[in-house]
Amino acid sequence: MALQPAAQRRSIRLLPPAIAARIAAGEVIERPASVVKELVENALDAAASQIRIQIRGAGLLEIRVTDNGYGIPADELPLAVQRHATSKLPDDDLERIQTLGFRGEALPSIAAVAELSIASATLEAPLGRRLTLGGGKIIADEPIAHPPGTTVIVRRLFENLPARLAATRNERAEVAEIVRVVRRLAIAAPGVRFALWLEDRLALQTTGTGDLSTTLIELYGPALADALRPLGPLEVAGAHLSGLVSTPDLTRSNRNHLHVIVNGRWTQPRVLLTSLEAAYRPLLPRGRHPILVLVIEVDPRAVDVNIHPAKLEVRLQAEREIGLAACELLRGVLARTPRRFALTPPLQSLDPLHDTAAINEPDTQYDEELQQTEILTPAFPPLRLLGQVQKRLILLEGPDALYLVDQHRAHERILYEQLRKARTAQPEAVLLPEPILINVRLAEVERFTSWLDRLATLGFHCEPFGPRSFLLRAVPTLPGLVPGSDPLAGIGELDELAPSLLTLLDEPNLNEDWHDRFLVQLACRTAVRRGRPLSRPALRALVEALGQTSAPAVCPHGSPIVLRIEAHALASQFRW
Ligand code: ADP
Numbered sequence: 001m002a003l004q005p006a007a008q009r010r011s012i013r014l015l016p017p018a019i020a021a022r023i024a025a026g027e028v029i030e031r032p033a034s035v036v037k038e039l040v041e042n043a044l045d046a047a048a049s050q051i052r053i054q055i056r057g058a059g060l061l062e063i064r065v066t067d068n069g070y071g072i073p074a075d076e077l078p079l080a081v082q083r084h085a086t087s088k089l090p091d092d093d094l095e096r097i098q099t100l101g102f103r104g105e106a107l108p109s110i111a112a113v114a115e116l117s118i119a120s121a122t123l124e125a126p127l128g129r130r131l132t133l134g135g136g137k138i139i140a141d142e143p144i145a146h147p148p149g150t151t152v153i154v155r156r157l158f159e160n161l162p163a164r165l166a167a168t169r170n171e172r173a174e175v176a177e178i179v180r181v182v183r184r185l186a187i188a189a190p191g192v193r194f195a196l197w198l199e200d201r202l203a204l205q206t207t208g209t210g211d212l213s214t215t216l217i218e219l220y221g222p223a224l225a226d227a228l229r230p231l232g233p234l235e236v237a238g239a240h241l242s243g244l245v246s247t248p249d250l251t252r253s254n255r256n257h258l259h260v261i262v263n264g265r266w267t268q269p270r271v272l273l274t275s276l277e278a279a280y281r282p283l284l285p286r287g288r289h290p291i292l293v294l295v296i297e298v299d300p301r302a303v304d305v306n307i308h309p310a311k312l313e314v315r316l317q318a319e320r321e322i323g324l325a326a327c328e329l330l331r332g333v334l335a336r337t338p339r340r341f342a343l344t345p346p347l348q349s350l351d352p353l354h355d356t357a358a359i360n361e362p363d364t365q366y367d368e369e370l371q372q373t374e375i376l377t378p379a380f381p382p383l384r385l386l387g388q389v390q391k392r393l394i395l396l397e398g399p400d401a402l403y404l405v406d407q408h409r410a411h412e413r414i415l416y417e418q419l420r421k422a423r424t425a426q427p428e429a430v431l432l433p434e435p436i437l438i439n440v441r442l443a444e445v446e447r448f449t450s451w452l453d454r455l456a457t458l459g460f461h462c463e464p465f466g467p468r469s470f471l472l473r474a475v476p477t478l479p480g481l482v483p484g485s486d487p488l489a490g491i492g493e494l495d496e497l498a499p500s501l502l503t504l505l506d507e508p509n510l511n512e513d514w515h516d517r518f519l520v521q522l523a524c525r526t527a528v529r530r531g532r533p534l535s536r537p538a539l540r541a542l543v544e545a546l547g548q549t550s551a552p553a554v555c556p557h558g559s560p561i562v563l564r565i566e567a568h569a570l571a572s573q574f575r576w
Pocket residue numbers: 011012038042043046067069070071072080081085086087088100101102103104105106107108149150
């Protein structure tokens with residue numbers, strides 16, 4: 001999963017000027033975390049299996065990184081701190097970089113803004129050497145005993161750069177960034193054992209088992225264990241995709257936990273991240289983000305890592321195709337994972353109920369036999385309908401859990417997907433038994449008239465009727481909205497249709513988003529209300545239709561539709 005470290009160590013040499021010139025603008029040491037990143041990357045490139053990072057004074061006083069990698073032979077140590085000296089481009093081949101570093105610039109750049117000491121020894125020559133640099137020059141050079149591997153100590157960072165120092169005065173922010181950087185590096189290298197010490201406190205630790213989910217749980221805490229779902233694996237456009245995502249039960253309020261690893265390198269591919277976010281946004285509550293790791297492995301020739309000074313961005317040849325496939329994987333997991341029923345979060349959002357807990361058994365006539373059979377859908381396990389609870393929930397029994405389905409959100413999801421379908425395929429229009437009158441203000445007649453064609457493409461056929469009125473004569477096939485004879489007929493809020501169409505008058509412009517916004521509010525307003533008693537056939541038809549949708553677990557606003565009460569949760573609550 002991690003980068004292939006060079007099978008064996010190569011010698012450090014100065015890059016030929018022609019190659020040095022092709023390397024993207026120099027390493028920038030902006031803040032303490034940049035130092036940490038470069039030093040840890042060097043340790044990873046040296047095939048270390050253990051890396052220890054110790055931070056004092058937010059990294060401004062001291063950063064110390066110790067690894068057990070293959071070390072640097074004493075005679076090459078002076079080269080390591082020279083500009084454009086690297087052991088990582090043996091054939092000058094910038095197109096096939098397999099290491100995290102390749103520019104030979106990090107150590108000299110750090111030495112230019114701090115005191116730096118580097119001590120190293122190899123397995124073959126156990127007597128090590130230590131160089132100390134101040135102001136970019138070697139001020140001490142001595143033989144020392146050092147276990148195979150390397151220790152770099154960086155002190156008094158930015159002390160000679162008052163402006164840079166002033167910019168990093170917020171110690172908490174610097175420490176937070178260091179933690180983020182180490183977390184990213186540890187996720188990209190699950191086979192390496194990391195320990196991050198802040199002053200004398202162990203802040204992060206991984207065991208280096210090589211298993212990505214173990215690493216994530218070590219970094220994010222045991223609560224993640226139940227909430228991780230695998231993505232893929234999948235082959236697409238010459239790339240191998242895999243990864244993990246947290247279910248909607250466990251989300252974060254910012255994007256800091258989206259990790260894309262390309263050939264062992266943590267990166268921020270902007271286009272890919274934007275499309276991933278677009279894929280999960282409608283499936284999670286507003287403003288929430290998952291913990292996500294997407295691991296992409298491709299031929300090194302299919303990525304350009306030499307485009308960003310801090311090597312944070314890469315250019316992926318098949319980024320579009322890979323992005324589409326990744327979004328599909330992500331949607332597939334998030335849209336189909338029912339929210340788990342937890343007893344801990346406050347239930348304050350439940351408003352006072354009239355007839356609580358009464359299971360509503362409507363006495364409508366129905367085909368007894370049909371209603372006893374299990375509901376089979378692609379999205380859910382076979383479900384047996386138990387009834388309606390509180391006039392708002394559909395209660396069902398599955399093989400290993402009870403399922404509660406929010407009737408309003410289920411209908412909302414069904415309508416929304418139907419409307420979206422109508423948008424792409426030529427919608428079949430259904431004549432309303434009685435046309436609906438839509439009145440607008442005189443000043444808005446023209447504006448509404450200009451929308452008629454667009455509404456017609458969605459299956460809503462309106463025509464002018466008098467000076468400031470329109471008649472809605474036909475609508476797309478929307479289950480439950482129009483009166484009729486199917487079990488869902490008339491459960492929705494037909495009266496809300498006209499006000500909902502009128503929201504178009506508030507649309508400032510016709511950018512790509514209006515469509516979806518419009519459909520979401522249309523579905524929400526016209527879906528069956530909570531508090532409405534439903535017949536068993538209607539309950540059944542709702543679950544059947546819901547189970548056919550692409551995202552049966554989440555409503556178009558990102559809230560849960562389905563709660564699952566697992567059998568083992570009941571067993572533990574009852575102490576059976
Ligand atoms: P780069 O990583 O781009 O080659 P650096 O300035 O970071 O440039 O390091 C220069 C060279 O020093 C590396 O190519 C590598 O040979 C050697 N080096 C640096 N740190 C380590 C380390 N922790 N273990 C082994 N070799 C190292």
